[in-house]
Amino acid sequence: MSVLGGQAAHAAERPSAALGADRSSAGVVPPLAVNKGGALLAEAFKGDSRALSRLNRPKGAPKTAPRSAREAQLEAKKKAVQRNQRSYWDAERAETSASTAPENRVLSPSSEPPEPDTSECLAREDANSLDGVTLNRSMWCMRYRLGVSLYRLDNPNSIPVYVGQVTMEFTGVAVGRRDARTMVVYYKAVPGSVDYDLSATDRAKAPGWGMTIGADCSDTSCSRIGEPIYKTWAEWNTDDTWWSWDITSDETASTNPDNVLHHGWYFTLHGSGSEYVGFGARTPERIIRCDSATYFKFGETTYPKACINAEVIPHLQYSTNSEAHGAVAEHIKTAQDEPQNTWPITYLPKRIPGKFTGDMNDPGLHRVAPESANYAENEKERKAACNRTGNYDAITGMPPYNTTTHDCDEYPFRITEEGAASPDWDFSVRAVPLSENRSAGASLNVYVVSDRILYDYDEFWVEINDGTSGGGGGGSGGGDPSDTEPPRITCPPDVTSTSITPSLGQPTTSDNVDPTATVTNNAPSTFPYGTTVVTWRAVDDSGNVATCTQKVSIRFKFTGFYYDGNYIGDYDWAYQTAPHSITFGFRLTNYADNVITNPSVITSAGWDAAGFTIDGTTFNAATGRFEIRTYVPKAFNDTARTFTVNLTDGSSHSVVIDFQTV
Known part of the structure; x- marks a missing residue:
């Protein structure tokens, strides 16, 4: 604490003392x-x-x-x-x-x-x-x-x-x-x-x-x-x-x-x-975050010490429209969005990491040292899948390709812990033109230096741009080189739907130079149940980028609550106060109106008061409903209580019961 008074003296250059500072x-x-x-x-x-x-x-x-x-x-x-x-x-x-x-x-x-x-x-x-x-x-x-x-x-x-x-x-x-x-x-x-x-x-x-x-x-x-x-x-x-x-x-x-x-x-x-x-x-x-890693090098220059801003999700971005590496971008896009449609063939669902959708738990990629055993094993596994050797045969391995014009590209990258040899993640290989594979690889090597990706520590993700190239890499693209102002973009409203292919609407955009900024989004072809964050991107002719996000929530179809075969919806319902059991029923269907039968879609259920118990959850095939049996203590008279069911799609459904003496 200090009294500064009205001193007019001030620092004229850096560094300098702050006169009167605390x-x-x-x-x-x-x-x-x-x-x-x-x-x-x-x-x-x-x-x-x-x-x-x-x-x-x-x-x-x-x-x-x-x-x-x-x-x-x-x-x-x-x-x-x-x-x-x-x-x-x-x-x-x-x-x-x-x-x-x-x-x-x-x-x-x-x-x-x-x-x-x-x-x-x-x-x-x-x-x-x-x-x-x-x-x-x-x-x-x-x-x-x-x-x-x-x-x-x-x-x-x-x-x-x-x-x-x-x-x-x-x-x-x-x-x-x-x-x-x-x-x-x-x-x-x-x-x-x-x-x-x-x-x-x-x-x-x-x-x-x-x-x-x-x-x-x-x-x-x-x-x-x-x-x-x-x-x-x-x-x-x-x-x-x-x-x-x-x-x-x-x-x-x-x-x-x-x-x-x-x-x-x-x-x-x-x-x-x-x-x-x-x-x-x-x-x-x-x-x-600050480090003293000695392995960062660009050209003949090394960068043995540095500090970076840590509060960001870092992405390497490729474009499917790129003449330099478009085939590699298409490969990564398929691996991320349709892993089952990639080589090598597996008979279990493929899990390929590296795409960020806005979820804290979206798995990223981790860089490994080129001299590490992980790096060598990734290369060994990649070659086996590309050449139908080792664990891969004529059915599961990638078909033969012209090695004079094409390379066998792998994703996740060989330089990552999640590469082909990872015991936790699957991978994809595809034949791509030699020049495009070399171009994409060179960009990857520059990226890990530019974003200061440490071995076995930093996490990064890969974004595939379907519309046009643009982003934060530096350099200049087409358009007006003096235009550094990004376009403006406003996302359409958030969407809640029972359809897995909902209409998202269209964002509104404007730009100081380009009247028709290119707009893309990372929405999947079909949405999973729950909430997905869709990122919309607007890119002008000069490569300036603006983004916004829209939440898309996909819900099961819920038909309301039943008691003793009678539909009660979510309205008040009178019942005596003596100890007794109440069994609630409700039906869930998916987007195609097929009845959902697996109780694992119910994350929790219960009352808003102590003393009530849940005796179990079952699916009644005869009625096509889930049934949750609850025990009501003799503790309430003329009191309203709420019973709530929470589902894996992120939704909650409640019914209010007005306990009255009869």
């Missing part, structure tokens, strides 16, 4: 700022000195030891899934020159975040949110407001009275270095955005009050380079400078392979002025 917070993670009215707010108070001395405000918590790698990795994945944060590295636009490799854009410190990535990131709709958007594992950005809420204390025992607030719009960017265990965090105020929501008297004083902005991290194995920046509100309102701080990672604190560590970083904010006493706060934490 120095007592070293080694402490500040409390989370209040998110109110679209702004993150610290607090400041003025008034009775005795009340100020008694003021009990959150002071934060000491920095702790770094969390376990797997725990932090899982937390980052959960955040990415919850916020639908996905990145797409487009193989069609892969950069193959070391001089223009994405890694080289962030090798050296810069006074500004790299372009055109920053503009692309900030143009994303999600950038204007509390969580911002992770463009890819190299860059995160956000545009939001922050500031300070002001309160007064009129007497020693008074409750703080809200006076007003001062806020500014800002842009934040985090860029991972590829030559050091460093995340560079940038901050820039938007000139002219300061808003004084105050009385006329305080409004006249407020431009001279101060605001200190910084960045820091939350555990003892990371540190900040660069001091917080102090400016008056008047100065922030005209400032157009990118201020930056380095969040660094101490590799000696790690016992993990490749010295992996995860850290949380955040912006800090602290405002005061005149007689106001300020309390520091912070923005929500963002998870990064």
Whole structure:
């Protein structure tokens, strides 16, 4: 806690001390700022000195030891899934020159975040949110407001009275270095955005009050380079400078392979002025991962240390329309969507991983070292399936192909744990043109370097674009090269249906240059029961991409509840209060009106009160209904209770029973 007064002195260059900043917070993670009215707010108070001395405000918590790698990795994945944060590295636009490799854009410190990535990131709709958007594992950005809420204390025992607030719009960017265990965090105020929501008297004083902005991290194995920046509100309102701080990672604190560590970083904010006493706060934490893996190489350049943004689901993207690798994309699409229609033939359902549908449990792929036994076994199994040797014969192995013009392509990739030799997953092989297989393979090798995919640790997925190439790989496609603004897309409403081929509707799109952006989605030809997240993508002629998501829920047909052969639907129903059994019946049918007979579709059933018991669930073939027998205790009189059945399709069905004495 400190009183900043109305000091006009401020930092003129980086790094520099923040004059009047709160120095007592070293080694402490500040409390989370209040998110109110679209702004993150610290607090400041003025008034009775005795009340100020008694003021009990959150002071934060000491920095702790770094969390376990797997725990932090899982937390980052959960955040990415919850916020639908996905990145797409487009193989069609892969950069193959070391001089223009994405890694080289962030090798050296810069006074500004790299372009055109920053503009692309900030143009994303999600950038204007509390969580911002992770463009890819190299860059995160956000545009939001922050500031300070002001309160007064009129007497020693008074409750703080809200006076007003001062806020500014800002842009934040985090860029991972590829030559050091460093995340560079940038901050820039938007000139002219300061808003004084105050009385006329305080409004006249407020431009001279101060605001200190910084960045820091939350555990003892990371540190900040660069001091917080102090400016008056008047100065922030005209400032157009990118201020930056380095969040660094101490590799000696790690016992993990490749010295992996995860850290949380955040912006800090602290405002005061005149007689106001300020309390520091912070923005929500963002998870990064740092490593010292020595096997990343592009051309003749190696990248032995790096930090990446961890809160994103990373994808390698191929396009079926690509002249360079379209046949490989078609192969992967079939393997992911129709695994039973792939070689080698099996007589059990095939399970092929690597497609992300929005579910936390969607299995991804994990990279393995080329010198590993896993890699060698994958290649051995691939060759056997391609050549009908070993475990594969003329029925199960792939048919012969022209080896002078074609390669035998495999998916999942040979470089992954889930490849052909995996004991847990199935695989697919197909003959594809030599040049396309080599092109797709080269793109894969560049991708794992660009997205910093660690051996035996990182998970990634493969996206197949059916419409047109486009995405986050860098480089340039067709269209207007000066057009970096993505199109806008609004998804159709969520759908709930009993049909497995429901009508999804069409999204609405617009673009600043291209009047007919290409729209595709990843909807399956038939939907499973439950909820599927469909991602719609709009790509303009310049390759700029926008996405939105739509939830499609497929339900069983439920005919309502029966008792003693009588249909009661979901309405109130009177019954005596003596102890007795009630057997509820209900019928489920699928999309083709076939009766469902397997009780495993019922995930749970029960009453909304203690004392009731469930004696069992059976299927009555004579009536074509499930029957659930329940025991009702002598415990209710003139009381309504609800019985609910939950199904594997995600739906719940209830009936209200009004217990009355008769």
